[in-house]
Amino acid sequence: MLPDRRDTAPQVHTPGELGPSARGPLAKATNLGRRQFVGMASAGILGVTFAGRTVSGLTHALAPQDPGDVAKQLIVRTADPMNAEPELADLVQSWITPTRHFYVRSHAPAPELSFDAFRLSVEGRVRMPRSFSMKELTERFESVSTIATLTCAGNRRNEHSAVREVSGVQWDAGPIGNAEWTGIRLSDLLKFVELGPGAKHVWFESVDRVKKGDEVIPFGGSIPIEQAMAEESGVPGAIVTFQMNGKPLARDHGFPVRLIVPGYIGARSVKWVGRILVSDRPSTNHYLATAYKLVQEGTDEEWKSQPPIYRYPINSAICIPGDDTPHKRGTVRVAGYALPPGLSDRTISRVELSADHGKTWHEAELGPDDRRFCWRLWQASLDVTPDTTHVIVRAADSKGTTQPESVPWNLKGYLFNAYHQVPIKVS
Numbered sequence: 361m362l363p364d365r366r367d368t369a370p371q372v373h374t375p376g377e378l379g380p381s382a383r384g385p386l387a388k389a390t391n392l393g394r395r396q397f398v399g400m401a402s403a404g405i406l407g408v409t410f411a412g413r414t415v416s417g418l419t420h421a422l423a424p425q426d427p428g429d430v431a432k433q434l435i436v437r438t439a440d441p442m443n444a445e446p447e448l449a450d451l452v453q454s455w456i457t458p459t460r461h462f463y464v465r466s467h468a469p470a471p472e473l474s475f476d477a478f479r480l481s482v483e484g485r486v487r488m489p490r491s492f493s494m495k496e497l498t499e500r501f502e503s504v505s506t507i508a509t510l511t512c513a514g515n516r517r518n519e520h521s522a523v524r525e526v527s528g529v530q531w532d533a534g535p536i537g538n539a540e541w542t543g544i545r546l547s548d549l550l551k552f553v554e555l556g557p558g559a560k561h562v563w564f565e566s567v568d569r570v571k572k573g574d575e576v577i578p579f580g581g582s583i584p585i586e587q588a589m590a591e592e593s594g595v596p597g598a599i600v601t602f603q604m605n606g607k608p609l610a611r612d613h614g615f616p617v618r619l620i621v622p623g624y625i626g627a628r629s630v631k632w633v634g635r636i637l638v639s640d641r642p643s644t645n646h647y648l649a650t651a652y653k654l655v656q657e658g659t660d661e662e663w664k665s666q667p668p669i670y671r672y673p674i675n676s677a678i679c680i681p682g683d684d685t686p687h688k689r690g691t692v693r694v695a696g697y698a699l700p701p702g703l704s705d706r707t708i709s710r711v712e713l714s715a716d717h718g719k720t721w722h723e724a725e726l727g728p729d730d731r732r733f734c735w736r737l738w739q740a741s742l743d744v745t746p747d748t749t750h751v752i753v754r755a756a757d758s759k760g761t762t763q764p765e766s767v768p769w770n771l772k773g774y775l776f777n778a779y780h781q782v783p784i785k786v787s
């Protein structure tokens with residue numbers, strides 16, 4: 361079978377939409393000057409308003425006056441389906457990412473669902489398969505809140521593309537965000553229906569409809585049962601989530617219900633989940649069985665033999681400075697984020713910067729919020745000279761794991777986590 365090229369299909373934006381000096385849809389947000397952003401906003405490219413939903417969940421609740429509405433401030437990479445990321449300088453203004461600056465990554469248009477009518481079924485290798493209304497889910501089980509970073513496996517794909525063109529949404533370093541997620545433990549739901557023999561993987565299936573050639577399939581995936589049942593220091597392995605940052609999920613983020621799997625790539629956090637199926641094997645859904653793998657050539661053999669990506673690796677990015685304004689010799693304020701690998705025993709313990717092509721490294725000041733499964737913000741006053749052409753960042757975690765200096769190219773442009781660098785002009 362041929363590998364899926366669905367999320368590598370040509371994008372709807374024409375180069376002109378991003379402005380004359382941008383390199384078409386591949387242009388890095390950081391290359392766009394302030395004036396251009398304002399221009400884009402007035403042209404409707406930024407500041408796009410997405411309709412959120414209230415818990416009443418009325419499908420007609422689309423008007424901007426609805427309380428759940430979220431006015432997004434994002435750079436739209438593709439509008440249909442919606443794929444958008446924040447300007448990097450906006451991304452690191454706060455440890456909790458406000459929903460308006462939280463990226464959206466959707467493979468198909470967001471379905472319009474009613475809170476009152478929606479049902480989630482739990483079936484497969486369970487003793488009491490059944491479906492739940494949203495009211496039952498929210499009222500019958502204990503409510504839990506967890507802060508966790510969600511990151512797309514395609515974060516920084518544009519850097520893979522700089523080596524050798526990778527098709528797909530040309531993400532800069534913005535499809536990542538740290539939010540508070542409120543819902544119920546997946547483990548509580550599974551305990552309620554009682555796991556049967558051979559329960560090894562938990563599949564999630566969305567009610568969205570992704571066009572794939574002649575077929576229409578739901579987005580889906582699965583996680584191992586150990587992850588579904590895990591709970592470490594109060595962080596559940598997976599949360600059946602209704603709220604983001606204290607508000608009902610916006611439609612683009614999965615209203616009325618999605619999964620959040622702390623430590624796993626964003627693709628495993630299935631939005632608009634309508635079916636949970638317990639199985640003795642990993643999901644056969646395209647997005648688990650075929651996509652989201654690291655392959656070089658893309659032969660049938662390679663797609664089959666590679667394992668699905670579950671956890672994300674350590675990463676970091678410079679978000680400020682994010683434009684090409686020239687700096688004077690002296691100190692420059694540099695800021696960004698660092699993400700520990702998606703493992704329960706890791707946090708970020710060191711972030712280093714270089715302004716001299718990696719000859720010397722300067723330690724950045726780490727932000728106070730230091731939590732497992734969460735990014736850490738950092739900043740520094742870095743000395744720059746006229747010899748400085750780039751600022752480079754690299755992070756290390758609490759077990760001494762560091763970022764690789766470079767990473768092998770892969771066909772889909774996933775998990776780019778080499779040292780991040782931004783160009784800087786010093787006069």
Ligand SMILES: Nc1nc2c(c(=O)[nH]1)N[C@H]1C(S)=C(S)[C@@H](COP(=O)(O)O)O[C@H]1N2
Nearest residue numbers: 463464465466467512566579613626627631
């Ligand atoms: N149903 C559904 N769930 C989905 C997706 C999707 O396209 N459809 N995209 C996934 C991917 S690739 C990512 S990175 C995250 C993005 O979540 P967000 O849009 O809320 O930021 O959702 C995941 N869940």
Ligand SMILES: [Mo]
Nearest residue numbers: 512513626627
């Ligand atoms: Mo993703």
